[in-house]
Amino acid sequence: MAAFEPVLTRNVGKPEALSVRGYRQGGGYEGLAKSLKMEPDAVIEEVKKSGLRGRGGAGFSAGLKWSFIPKGKDKPKYLVCNADESEPGTFKDRLLMEHDPHQLIEGCAICCWAVSAATCYIYIRGEYTQAAATLERALKEAYEQGILGDSVMGSGFKLDMYVHRGAGAYICGEETGMLESLEGKRGQPRVKPPFPAVVGAFGSPTVINNVETLCNVPHIIVRGADWYKGIGTDERNTGPKLYAISGHVERPGTYEYPIGVTFRELLDGAGGMWKGRTLKAFIPGGASAPILKADQIDIKMDFDTVAKAGSMLGSAAVIVMDETTCMVRSVARLSKFFNHESCGQCTPCREGTNWMELVLKRLEHGEGTERDAQLLLSICKNIGGNSLCALGDAAIGPVKSLVDRFPEEIHQHVRDRACPFPKQRYFSNGA
Amino acid sequence: MSVSEPQVKRAVLPEAARAELDEIRKRYPTNEAALLPALHIAQREWGGWLPDEAIEAVAHELALAPAKVYGVVTFYDLYHQKPVGRHRIRVCTNLSCQLRGSEEIMETLHQELGVGEDEVTPDGRCSFIHFECLGSCDTAPMMMVDEEYQENLTPNRVRQILKGLK
Numbered sequence: 001m002a003a004f005e006p007v008l009t010r011n012v013g014k015p016e017a018l019s020v021r022g023y024r025q026g027g028g029y030e031g032l033a034k035s036l037k038m039e040p041d042a043v044i045e046e047v048k049k050s051g052l053r054g055r056g057g058a059g060f061s062a063g064l065k066w067s068f069i070p071k072g073k074d075k076p077k078y079l080v081c082n083a084d085e086s087e088p089g090t091f092k093d094r095l096l097m098e099h100d101p102h103q104l105i106e107g108c109a110i111c112c113w114a115v116s117a118a119t120c121y122i123y124i125r126g127e128y129t130q131a132a133a134t135l136e137r138a139l140k141e142a143y144e145q146g147i148l149g150d151s152v153m154g155s156g157f158k159l160d161m162y163v164h165r166g167a168g169a170y171i172c173g174e175e176t177g178m179l180e181s182l183e184g185k186r187g188q189p190r191v192k193p194p195f196p197a198v199v200g201a202f203g204s205p206t207v208i209n210n211v212e213t214l215c216n217v218p219h220i221i222v223r224g225a226d227w228y229k230g231i232g233t234d235e236r237n238t239g240p241k242l243y244a245i246s247g248h249v250e251r252p253g254t255y256e257y258p259i260g261v262t263f264r265e266l267l268d269g270a271g272g273m274w275k276g277r278t279l280k281a282f283i284p285g286g287a288s289a290p291i292l293k294a295d296q297i298d299i300k301m302d303f304d305t306v307a308k309a310g311s312m313l314g315s316a317a318v319i320v321m322d323e324t325t326c327m328v329r330s331v332a333r334l335s336k337f338f339n340h341e342s343c344g345q346c347t348p349c350r351e352g353t354n355w356m357e358l359v360l361k362r363l364e365h366g367e368g369t370e371r372d373a374q375l376l377l378s379i380c381k382n383i384g385g386n387s388l389c390a391l392g393d394a395a396i397g398p399v400k401s402l403v404d405r406f407p408e409e410i411h412q413h414v415r416d417r418a419c420p421f422p423k424q425r426y427f428s429n430g431a
Numbered sequence: 432m433s434v435s436e437p438q439v440k441r442a443v444l445p446e447a448a449r450a451e452l453d454e455i456r457k458r459y460p461t462n463e464a465a466l467l468p469a470l471h472i473a474q475r476e477w478g479g480w481l482p483d484e485a486i487e488a489v490a491h492e493l494a495l496a497p498a499k500v501y502g503v504v505t506f507y508d509l510y511h512q513k514p515v516g517r518h519r520i521r522v523c524t525n526l527s528c529q530l531r532g533s534e535e536i537m538e539t540l541h542q543e544l545g546v547g548e549d550e551v552t553p554d555g556r557c558s559f560i561h562f563e564c565l566g567s568c569d570t571a572p573m574m575m576v577d578e579e580y581q582e583n584l585t586p587n588r589v590r591q592i593l594k595g596l597k
Binding site: 009024076085086087089090091094122125126127128130158160162163166167168169170181182183185186187189244245246247248252253254283287317319321325332333334335340341343358360424425426427431 | 453458459460461462463464465466467469470471494502503506507508509510521523524526527529530531532535546563564565566567568570571572575579580586587
């Protein structure tokens with residue numbers, strides 16, 4: 001692993017990259033210049049060939065997504081960059097936007113050229129005020145330098161790009177919820193089909209890609225799909241990947257590795273377990289991903305391997321828990337989140353997430369019964385596959401894994417009529 | 432007999448805010464799409480929350496029904512429908528922060544400010560609420576004070592930050 005040179009994070013900690021000039025000195029905007037000399041379809045082909053899969057959670061082929069945009073000029077086309085990073089545990093896109101905004105702008109511009117979109121909205125969560133300000137400054141300069149606007153880098157291609165701030169709603173990270181929100185409505189997901197590639201923003205064909213996904217694009221164009229495919233596990237899991245690791249590790253942070261690094265390597269890279277404690281469990285891909293036990297420590301962190309192990313890579317937000325952690329309490333917190341964030345549109349999700357939170361809370365408070373494990377599974381069954389968007393299924397991921405993989409802990413809570421884990425004090429008196 | 436129009440006094444966005452909004456509206460093909468940005472501006476102008484008159488002003492400005500604007504306001508966590516402190520504190524309490532002591536941060540705020548969650552201190556200075564993941568899990572525990580992230584918190588650090596808020 002030592003030989004891996006960072007791709008996406010190469011400008012992190014280099015303030016000069018915040019300006020167009022500094023970014024170009026490091027080879028920036030070469031990908032856009034090269035793309036503009038290629039046929040749009042050739043750009044799509046190259047991205048398809050690279051095997052780049054969406055970094056937001058679903059892992060769908062980016063090139064394929066772009067190819068679904070209908071040709072022809074009867075309707076305007078849009079790119080909406082999903083910068084609504086809200087999956088608990090995830091903070092990688094924020095790093096990319098705060099440290100290397102032009103890399104994102106370049107990726108967006110290449111995508112717009114490839115699908116003939118004249119407008120791009122970067123939908124950023126409202127809480128990310130610093131990232132939004134950094135992007136606004138970078139966009140302003142990109143316009144001044146002729147990288148955006150009436151003639152992108154002198155090519156005659158017209159492109160406008162705007163930051164659009166959300167207002168605090170996890171569901172707006174779901175692509176059709178995001179479109180609703182962009183249009184000024186409550187962020188309630190739409191019925192699919194039609195898919196956004198056909199009817200997206202303002203009734204027009206729309207590509208929606210995650211920040212990290214788009215940041216890969218300039219590198220694919222400059223260095224080629226073959227170079228890109230050479231990084232990673234296999235042809236279905238390619239390229240560099242950001243892993244956001246948090247919880248009980250010594251050095252939480254965003255780390256870049258070839259996709260498919262093992263969890264053990266990730267953990268070691270983050271300084272190992274906090275205070276030298278023992279690993280109990282970890283979430284490999286954000287709050288929606290089923291929890292894995294410590295015996296999965298050598299798992300390869302790519303889309304397919306994590307899926308095979310009964311979880312998902314998701315946003316690659318890795319939350320690490322040591323032996324002092326109460327799993328019931330942890331999952332109760334995640335359920336509270338999903339209950340709060342359910343948009344209320346579909347009954348199974350709206351009501352089911354509420355019940356999951358209530359049952360988990362009563363278990364944690366020692367008021368649960370032996371039937372609660374089965375009750376939780378039954379609620380999961382009623383939510384699963386029965387809501388318009390993926391939030392319902394996301395909400396059941398951690399709960400099912402709690403019942404399946406930590407049944408003894410639930411049992412202990414019921415038997416002892418209390419949580420068996422003493423409430424931790426993280427800060428000593430005077431801290 | 433002449434009938435005069437009833438005089439309804441309506442709150443409006445201040446002129447500068449309106450000009451700011453006009454610029455933003457050009458970015459979108461529809462009026463409605465400017466609603467979230469308009470509400471952000473209005474909330475700033477009305478001291479961090481959106482009373483009914485602010486909602487009506489935005490509705491009028493964008494030619495939308497107040498009920499529709501109200502429906503949007505209630506959907507999003509960053510819009511507030513009751514008064515907040517001059518300084519607004521949002522504490523992340525989601526899992527990554529919980530695993531690093533966010534509950535003690537909430538307790539510290541409660542003790543130091545002498546008010547409960549979502550209440551305003553008697554001098555109008557501060558209010559605090561717990562919040563979902565703020566995307567800063569590598570610096571947990573953390574909180575957002577007005578527009579800024581305060582990271583790697585300890586109870587003492589929280590006390591220091593509070594002292595700096597006027």
